[in-house]
Amino acid sequence: MSESFRVSRAPIVAIVDDDEAVRDALCDLLVVLDFPCRAFPGAEEFMTEFIPGKFDCLITDVTMPGRSGLELCQHLSKLGSSMPVIFITADASPSTRLRAASCGAHAYLMKPVDGDELLGHLQSALGLRVLPDARTWRDHLDD
Incomplete structure (x- = not known):
């Protein structure tokens, strides 16, 4: 009788935000939770590093110089990517939220982001049932 073994790895989260402080804070939070991350x-x-399957989730801002987070999400969708996208933004516009939903966004969170809410959406996006206590997220978001 043969057994099949699945080699697993920690999910890798990509963070795309033009604000360096936001990128660093989000990456620090992910590291605390033992998630490898790559910030852009x-x-x-x-997109210069994107290969299907390399990243397990994308956290991005909506409004950035050059290609926006919405345009990035739409581009990934056109490429056939099923990677979940979580938007973290200050843009409360219903039309922007609708555009994010139409490109398949997993979540659309307002800044300042609530740590528990972000953790819940990340958990859901990655298909995980148990992650460390959300207080670690909140502690670092307040820094």
Whole structure:
């Protein structure tokens, strides 16, 4: 009788935001939760490293110089990517939220992001049932 073994790895999260402080804070939070992450200052930089399956989730801002987060999401969708996208933004416009939903966004969170809410959406996006206590997220978001 043969057994099949699935080799698993920690999910890798990509962060795309033109604000360096936001990128660093999000990456620090992910590291605390033992998630490898890779931060990019813009959509173009992310796309230079994008290979289907390399990243398990994308966290991005909506409004950035060059290609916006919405345009990035639409581009990934056209490429056939099923990678979940979580938007973190200050843009509360219903039309922007609708555009994000139409490109398949997993979540659309307002800044300042609530740590528990982000953790819940990340958990859901990655198909995980248990992650460390959300207080670690909140502690670092307040820094």
